[in-house]
């Protein structure tokens with residue numbers, strides 16, 4: 001069955017594509033053309049329950065499957081993802097809008113997580129201490145939790161489920177993915193490949209839907225842990241509701257990422273990298289630069305250079321290899337972003353480059369906004385602290401690095417902050433003092449590789465253990481400590 005071309009998307013439960021009985025559906029459209037691609041069912045709670053039952057039934061056998069065998073499915077999946085990388089990248093571009101180069105980059109990040117999770121035989125190892133007391137040994141082992149679930153956002157339809165799913169499966173859990181209702185086709189394709197690996201039925205399930213489906217996941221007593229990525233308001237809701245039903249939760253939220261440019265920075269390099277950070281994926285990245293704080297004399301050279309770079313960006317359909325920036329996800333999103341730009345201008349910001357009312361020839365139904373630069377923002381402006389999640393870069397000018405670090409730490413979010421400088425001393429101080437989860441030094445998108453945790457702090461993250469790497473292994477396992485005494489006198493003589 002070619003599930004990607006079916007109008008009403010099926011769920012994947014117990015190793016089979018199953019039509020949803022949903023009475024409500026949401027349209028999935030290509031944000032560059034407005035073309036209707038599919039319809040996402042808002043799966044009712046009974047369908048979440050079916051997925052939990054399938055995952056529960058599969059759990060006991062899966063947890064008893066040796067880890068060395070479990071990872072063979074991931075190794076097969078890695079090969080299939082490599083083989084179908086270009087096809088899935090096109091699907092990402094068609095439903096999400098980002099450029100093909102960005103979609104290919106996203107696929108690499110997804111694949112890296114499969115590679116790291118394939119190291120589970122070592123990552124899962126416990127601890128052993130001999131003779132903690134006379135003749136007594138102590139062992140710590142890691143065991144899977146049971147059924148776990150992921151609730152995903154629209155902006156990385158392939159990568160974000162992979163921050164969690166390969167680790168959950170490698171550690172012996174069974175799993176349910178709820179993709180974003182706005183970009184369901186990518187996971188539909190990925191699940192098709194997972195099916196080809198021969199993964200035992202019920203180990204991985206997919207349920208489409210939106211908030212009702214999420215609440216059914218959060219309330220279900222059979223689910224032990226939830227991983228969420230999305231906006232801060234929903235992250236808070238998910239964290240509280242998951243905890244209320246006794247679940248382990250890791251919830252990544254929104255962001256407003258500041259980048260400091262010091263007078264001793266390399267302006268040519270900084271401008272190029274910061275423009276890529278701000279306008280890559282049309283600014284719809286949780287690690288997008290959204291504010292630049294120039295310090296002292298950096299103001300003039302940086303402002304002039306970023307204006308020129310922003311204005312020269314080619315905007316259009318992400319499938320066209322000549323395009324630098326695709327559309328935002330939907331007409332509603334474009335309206336929301338344009339009204340935030342309007343609000344900023346109304347509050348006293350200057351639009352040095354204004355991307356509103358963008359029309360691209362031949363793409364009249366696309367949701368395009370060109371790069372926008374809002375100058376003269378101050379820490380007092382409401383827009384300075386608001387997540388815009390679009391191709392809008394705000395400029396704040398401050399006198400000293402002390403003021404700039406204080407400004408960074410006054411924000412409600414803590415996803416990422418970056419510094420551009422040629423001074424090791426400033427870099428070290430920034431790394432030490434900035435209260436955020438991911439730091440970039442002369443780097444514009446400080447995205448941790450799969451063997452590091454995807455950190456985040458303050459209102460960008462609720463929980464303790466992040467996605468990816470060792471954190472994911474710990475999140476998906478519970479520790480058990482065994483204290484053993486085997487007296488020597490009990491040794492039998494044979």
Ligand code: NAD
Pocket residue numbers: 151152153154155156178179180181209210211212214215229230231232234235237252253254255285286387389415454456460
């Ligand atoms: P969103 O919060 O609207 O949706 C995320 C998920 O939550 C979706 O699966 C959706 O179905 C579900 N959902 C939405 N509203 C809900 C509600 N009221 N109750 C229960 N579930 C609900 O986020 P989005 O627009 O898809 O993604 C963009 C946001 O995600 C941005 O804020 C961005 O910063 C954030 N994000 C954060 C990270 C990170 O690592 N911190 C990564 C990617 C995206």
